[in-house]
Amino acid sequence: MTWLRDHIGEVLSLAVQHTYLAGLPLILGLVIALPLGWLARRYKGLYPLLIVGTGLLYTIPSLALFIILPFLLGTQILDPINVVIAMTIYTVALLVRTVADGLGSVPDAVNQSATAMGYRRGRRLISVELPLAVPVISAGLRVAAVSNVSIVSVAALIGVQQLGSLFTDGFDRDFMEPILVGVIACVLLALAFDGVILGLTRLATPWQHAGKQAS
Secondary structure, eight states: OHHHHHTHHHHHHHHHHHHHHHHHHHHHHHHHHHHHHHHHHHOGGGHHHHHHHHHHHTTSOHHHHHHHHHHHHTOOTTOHHHHHHHHHHHHHHHHHHHHHHHHHTSOHHHHHHHHHTTOOHHHHIIIIIHHHHHHHHHHHHHHHHHHHHHHHGGGGGGTOOSTHHHHHHHHHTTOHHHHHHHHHHHHHHHHHHHHHHHHHHHHHOHHHHHHHHHO
16 A cells, blocks of 8 residues: 555554544543442432433534534634544443442442442442442443544544544545555544453453353
């Protein structure tokens, strides 16, 4: 691919920007979704409000959100912060239910045993419930990561530079090679995110793998 060889520096620069725009919202979204998911699980009356309310955020068209946010925030339309905030909103929309379901997957017997051992609610949440909920939360985070990589590319339509810019460039010039490079790069980036999340999940749940090795 002659075009890729001649433009490798540009592609790598766009990939770095794409990683930032898709990755930072994953972290921010998870930080926001954890307390919201806990509230939804802890207080039954809040569950439908939080789950349905945050879920509806995902129905907002991404291009419309990218355009509306600058007017709401007073930022420039090309400011990457608009994309970061939009993607954080989508990440929260995907993860609140996941966090609530993950905490709900912890057996009551485990919670009761922790309480009997003197664990107060906050300590039980941090030391017992969240670690056991990690596999469920990780599955949702993997979906959010792939979704973010895909949706971020739409921001190229308003001029925000990232791998999606290769799609618009190729389309404008009726030139297929940058489009193919952009597609492959997005797939590889999504796989990289997935691999990192799986690796962190493995580190956070050593007991699961110890059990498999023992068997």
